[in-house]
Amino acid sequence: MLPETLRWVGGTDGDLELIDQRKLPAELVYIPCRNTQEVFDAIKDLAVRGAPAIGVTAAYGAFIAARNGGTSLNDTVKALVEGCETLVKARPTAVNLFWALERMKTFGLKTAETKPARDTFLSELLTEAKRIHDEDVAMCHAIGRFGAPLIKENSGVLTHCNAGSLATSFFGTALAVFYEAKNQGRHFKVYADETRPILQGARLTHWELATAGVDVTLICDNMAGYAMQLGKISAVVVGADRIAANGDTANKIGTYSVAVLAHEHHIPFYIAAPISTFDFSIAGGKEIPIEERKADEVRTFGQSRTSLPDAKVWNPAFDVTPARLITAIITDRGVIEEPTTEKIKTFFAQARKGS
Numbered sequence: 379m380l381p382e383t384l385r386w387v388g389g390t391d392g393d394l395e396l397i398d399q400r401k402l403p404a405e406l407v408y409i410p411c412r413n414t415q416e417v418f419d420a421i422k423d424l425a426v427r428g429a430p431a432i433g434v435t436a437a438y439g440a441f442i443a444a445r446n447g448g449t450s451l452n453d454t455v456k457a458l459v460e461g462c463e464t465l466v467k468a469r470p471t472a473v474n475l476f477w478a479l480e481r482m483k484t485f486g487l488k489t490a491e492t493k494p495a496r497d498t499f500l501s502e503l504l505t506e507a508k509r510i511h512d513e514d515v516a517m518c519h520a521i522g523r524f525g526a527p528l529i530k531e532n533s534g535v536l537t538h539c540n541a542g543s544l545a546t547s548f549f550g551t552a553l554a555v556f557y558e559a560k561n562q563g564r565h566f567k568v569y570a571d572e573t574r575p576i577l578q579g580a581r582l583t584h585w586e587l588a589t590a591g592v593d594v595t596l597i598c599d600n601m602a603g604y605a606m607q608l609g610k611i612s613a614v615v616v617g618a619d620r621i622a623a624n625g626d627t628a629n630k631i632g633t634y635s636v637a638v639l640a641h642e643h644h645i646p647f648y649i650a651a652p653i654s655t656f657d658f659s660i661a662g663g664k665e666i667p668i669e670e671r672k673a674d675e676v677r678t679f680g681q682s683r684t685s686l687p688d689a690k691v692w693n694p695a696f697d698v699t700p701a702r703l704i705t706a707i708i709t710d711r712g713v714i715e716e717p718t719t720e721k722i723k724t725f726f727a728q729a730r731k732g733s
């Protein structure tokens with residue numbers, strides 16, 4: 379049984395608790411976040427990671443900032459806005475962080491217009507954060523339902539990084555597709571890329587799938603091409619941190635290489651992501667900001683140093699897969715095949731009509 383990635387404990391005076399993903403798979407422990415700085419650090423230092431989980435964490439973080447911010451309604455609203463301005467700087471690439479904070483800020487400002495008592499304001503703000511949390515779980519299940527038919531009986535599938543339950547509130551995006559296919563009785567093997575430099579595939583995806591009873595085999599990143607050449611892989615499913623209006627998709631570094639390999643071997647390459655991962659302010663992938671992380675992530679492997687301590691390093695945390703290499707995007711509202719700006723626009727127009 380998979381654990382909840384994060385949980386709110388108590389009422390408006392409660393705390394956010396997160397699985398400390400830096401400690402997995404050795405230890406499954408929750409850490410409390412009681413103030414804006416603790417939420418900021420948890421996101422920045424990857425105690426919590428994965429685009430949807432970052433968004434939900436930030437939503438609770440916005441509430442915490444407001445709650446800790448003063449005794450009058452005015453001060454509380456001011457603290458909410460300032461908290462959002464701080465938290466938005468925690469990581470640059472996953473758009474869900476910006477989306478969730480914008481939603482909390484807009485909700486807070488609108489609610490404050492009716493001049494409610496501070497307690498009422500806080501309780502409504504917490505309810506909004508919990509709504510974002512609940513919607514996240516629901517969208518994961520929806521992605522699973524839309525994506526499961528793409529997993530064929532007795533096939534092998536590849537995933538990169540962790541777009542699993544741990545990267546969301548529960549159930550995942552790419553891995554939701556596998557969980558749902560398994561629930562539907564299909565038999566298949568998952569190959570998990572270990573995902574250098576900090577091994578989300580080895581530490582998180584392998585642990586998560588094994589815990590859930592999915593047949594999973596861990597491979598090094600540089601084995602993916604050979605696995606494809608030998609016919610072991612018949613589909614690739616990965617997550618996304620941000621999808622531009624034309625379908626270009628930022629995801630964990632190495633995703634682009636996997637997409638190129640899949641293209642060469644005529645293997646379908648799927649992105650699984652909620653509609654909150656689309657960023658229509660960005661026309662194409664070149665505009666997506668790519669986080670660069672500290673050099674020591676590359677100079678080490680786990681706790682061991684693998685290079686000279688001052689080795690010059692370049693450490694981009696994400697890359698962008700052009701839309702032309704993407705067979706389909708599996709969302710919580712349906713599947714967008716061979717995405718283009720036009721198809722995505724039409725899909726969203728229809729999704730908006732349906733909701």
Ligand code: MRU
Binds near residue numbers: 538550616617
């Ligand atoms: O740096 P991380 O671990 O936050 O990167 C995570 C990924 O790239 C995931 O694939 C992405 O956020 C999708 S999670 C459902």
